[in-house]
Amino acid sequence: MDGIGNGNGGGAGSERASGAGSGGRSGGGDRLAPVLRPVRAGNGFEEALEQILQVLRLGLVPDGGRLPAERELADRLRISRVTLREVLKVLQDQGLVESRRGRYGGTFVRARPEPNRGDGDELRRRVAAVDVEDTLRFREVLEVGAAGLCAAHGLDAGQARRLQAALDATRDAPLTDYRRLDTMLHLTLAELAGSPSLAAQYAAVRATVNDLLDCIPLLVKNLEHSQAQHSALVEAVLDRDADGAREVMREHCEGTAALLRGFLV
Known part of the structure; x- marks a missing residue:
């Protein structure tokens, strides 16, 4: 399992307020950019629902955090506010978000229940719905490529600070917030590679990987090992060691x- 801290979920952690009223912009980047993009006219409702669900699955807005304002969401998705409200109603009916009125109101992400790893039937259903091998191989191609690109092209001072801050955030992450912050680190690297298409594809595959990771137990030894790998990865990227960055990411x-093959396949 991915990890350099010690957690798994999307708990209300240190970045709870970072998404509120900001469209997910934090530390010089827009964390929602790889996911939220204009939808096609024919499937506006369905594609908008898919994208916002991906935001929730990735933890890009933490539990208790506020989604961007309706006007901003509608503008970014290029849909009417009527359609957006229909999307948000579905999410509210599913217990994923809640609407609050008043000066500090908006649409807020609700905490997801902990996955029931003891439910064997549910686990089998979730795994059966995913081509695990395809997901893992595609994820490796994207991540290794992103690491190599970042190192080969180099990062400017602001980008380097973003990557280092994402790494630092995982070091003291509680178990309840670790998976979300770990996702942020990997997504930050994908964004810094300079290809919006790569970042969008990575966001999609990472959402699927997170679903799979929810099905297996947390292993402290693995988290400690991943911590060391992440640190080595960031060091290689900042040193512009493209071969080293690719190798560390491939190993990671x-x-x-x-682990996923051992538990799920």
Whole structure:
């Protein structure tokens, strides 16, 4: 499992307020950019629902955090506010968000229940719905490529600070907030590679990987190992060591894949 701290979920952690009223912009980047993009006219409702669900699955807005304002969401998705409200109603009916009125109102993300790993039937259903091997291989291709690109092209001072801050945030992450912050680190690296298409594809595959990770137990030894790998990865990227960055990321992805195959395949 991915990890350099010690947690798994999307608890209300240190970044709870970062998404509120900001469209997910934090530390010089827009964390929602890889996910929220204009939808096609024919499937506006369905594609908008898919994208906002991806935001929730990735933990890009933490539990208790506020989604961007309706006007901003509608503008970014290029849909009417009527359609957006229909999307938000579905999410509210499913217990994923809640609407609050008043000066500090808006649409807020509700805490997801902890996955019931003891429910074997549910686990089998979730795994059966995913091509695990395809997901893991595609994830490795994207992550190794992103790491190599970031190191080869180099990061400017602001980008380097973003990447270092994402790494630092995972170090003291509680178990309840670790998976979300770990996701942020990987997504930050994908964004810094300079290809919006790569970042969007990574966001999609990472959401699926997170669903799979929810099905296996947390292993402290793995988290400690991943901590060391993440630190080495960031060091290689900042040193512009493209070969080293690719190798560390490949090893890191292979470790995650080994655990998922062992538990799920």
